[in-house]
Amino acid sequence: MFDLTGKVAVITGASSGLGADAARAYAEQGADVALLARRKEKLEAVCNEIKEKTGRKAIAVQCDVSKEESVKAAVEEVLKQYGKIDILLNDAGVAQGGSVENLTTELWDRSMDINVKGIFLMSKYVIPGMKERKYGRIVNIASVNAIIADKEDTLVRHVYNTSKAAVLGLTKAMAATYARYNITVNALGPGLFESEMTEGTLFKHEGFMKMYNALCPASRPGARGEMNGPILFLSSDACSYVNGQFFVVDGGLSIT
Numbered sequence: 001m002f003d004l005t006g007k008v009a010v011i012t013g014a015s016s017g018l019g020a021d022a023a024r025a026y027a028e029q030g031a032d033v034a035l036l037a038r039r040k041e042k043l044e045a046v047c048n049e050i051k052e053k054t055g056r057k058a059i060a061v062q063c064d065v066s067k068e069e070s071v072k073a074a075v076e077e078v079l080k081q082y083g084k085i086d087i088l089l090n091d092a093g094v095a096q097g098g099s100v101e102n103l104t105t106e107l108w109d110r111s112m113d114i115n116v117k118g119i120f121l122m123s124k125y126v127i128p129g130m131k132e133r134k135y136g137r138i139v140n141i142a143s144v145n146a147i148i149a150d151k152e153d154t155l156v157r158h159v160y161n162t163s164k165a166a167v168l169g170l171t172k173a174m175a176a177t178y179a180r181y182n183i184t185v186n187a188l189g190p191g192l193f194e195s196e197m198t199e200g201t202l203f204k205h206e207g208f209m210k211m212y213n214a215l216c217p218a219s220r221p222g223a224r225g226e227m228n229g230p231i232l233f234l235s236s237d238a239c240s241y242v243n244g245q246f247f248v249v250d251g252g253l254s255i256t
């Protein structure tokens, strides 16, 4: 049920963090992978490691998910090389800080462009092939911050909260529309995980870490690889009757 042999998975934001780990996990389950992000060298390093460790095919495709021409060209490149896309993991994202009072409109737009428009554009170009082949698994990485606000005053992220909540709306809408083509669309909400996004910010903020660990029933952030199980589940045949759902992976943070 969880075997991905013969499947092709596209992962955005695959040059680091949760996306790179997911690409490794997909290949370990038998999928050939296409890694998309803006930094080609970093992508190539992850691809080489995947090929060496798993023997699966792995390609690096430069792509800025917020730019339509870039997304169109990247999807065309993947289809040229692999002929199909079975799984789309929309992981690319940025976590802009700031409240509505101090965010500029440029910063607001940039976050919405990457975190929301990026998923729209990737889906726009990937879904037609999935529809034709009557198979697709789309997993959108939202955040636990889609449903809870930041509690630490110095770390509020109003546009991040907004963009991740928008991802849930898009997930449900796409799920309802494309279910008849055997395409499932689900979203995941990570709690705190160490990555490029968080290591220099949240992980360095003693007050935040103390508060997170106190509020989180698991009393700790997520460890490397702990997103992979939920990602693999929603990307496999095991989730054939799970659609339009949002699962948080936060050690119970959001239930307290």
Ligand SMILES: NC(=O)c1ccc[n+]([C@@H]2O[C@H](COP(=O)([O-])OP(=O)(O)OC[C@H]3O[C@@H](n4cnc5c(N)ncnc54)[C@H](O)[C@@H]3O)[C@@H](O)[C@H]2O)c1
Residues within 6 Å of the ligand: 012, 013, 014, 015, 016, 017, 018, 019, 036, 037, 038, 039, 063, 064, 065, 066, 091, 092, 093, 094, 095, 114, 141, 142, 143, 144, 189, 190, 191, 192, 193, 194, 195, 196, 197, 198
């Ligand atoms: N780490 C956490 O604690 C956490 C918590 C909740 C949600 N998330 C979400 O998980 C996802 C992955 O984040 P991460 O923690 O691994 O951080 P990360 O910074 O390591 O990864 C983000 C990736 O997105 C890529 N990216 C950014 N803008 C892009 C663009 N315009 N086009 C293409 N790629 C772009 C980056 O290059 C990077 O590879 C994000 O959507 C993030 O919001 C992370």
